[in-house]
Amino acid sequence: MYPTNHDLPVENRERVATILQTALYEALELKLRVKEAHWTVRGPNFSELHALFDKIASDADDYADDFAERSIALGFPVKGKAADIAGAVSLLPPFAPATHQGPDVLRAVIATVAKFAKNVRFAIEATASEKDAGTSDLFTGTSRSVDKWLWMLEAHTG
Numbered sequence: 228m229y230p231t232n233h234d235l236p237v238e239n240r241e242r243v244a245t246i247l248q249t250a251l252y253e254a255l256e257l258k259l260r261v262k263e264a265h266w267t268v269r270g271p272n273f274s275e276l277h278a279l280f281d282k283i284a285s286d287a288d289d290y291a292d293d294f295a296e297r298s299i300a301l302g303f304p305v306k307g308k309a310a311d312i313a314g315a316v317s318l319l320p321p322f323a324p325a326t327h328q329g330p331d332v333l334r335a336v337i338a339t340v341a342k343f344a345k346n347v348r349f350a351i352e353a354t355a356s357e358k359d360a361g362t363s364d365l366f367t368g369t370s371r372s373v374d375k376w377l378w379m380l381e382a383h384t385g
């Protein structure tokens with residue numbers, strides 16, 4: 228823990244930091260998965276999906292940065308190395324598209340984004356109940372952004 232004059236009780240900040248660390252792992256994992264999809268997708272909708280996945284990866288990178296820096300602002304360092312992510316218990320569903328074809332990759336990305344969105348929505352309430360409106364607001368903004376990506380992904384399925 229870093230010394231800070233932050234007035235929220237340390238017990239609350241510690242519980243919020245745990246939630247932020249989990250969210251950081253998930254955002255980094257989301258970024259890596261969508262980036263892999265960006266590289267590997269094939270098929271008639273290649274150009275659209277290739278570009279869409281890259282935009283989502285860029286936003287996931289921003290979510291990760293925001294979660295990490297919020298934790299630091301609360302006085303708690305974070306872990307974000309590849310080995311840390313690999314060792315974390317992932318709350319996201321397995322990511323293994325059946326083929327590299329657009330519909331299969333899209334289905335796998337949608338499953339990941341939908342679960343990430345669900346977990347972020349849970350974090351809104353969980354951090355609000357710790358009296359941390361700032362973090363709850365961060366998750367609220369993230370939730371809005373992820374919901375938009377979920378819509379755009381699902382719009383490609385017909």
Ligand SMILES: [Fe+2]
Nearest residue numbers: 265266277281
């Ligand atoms: Fe690229």
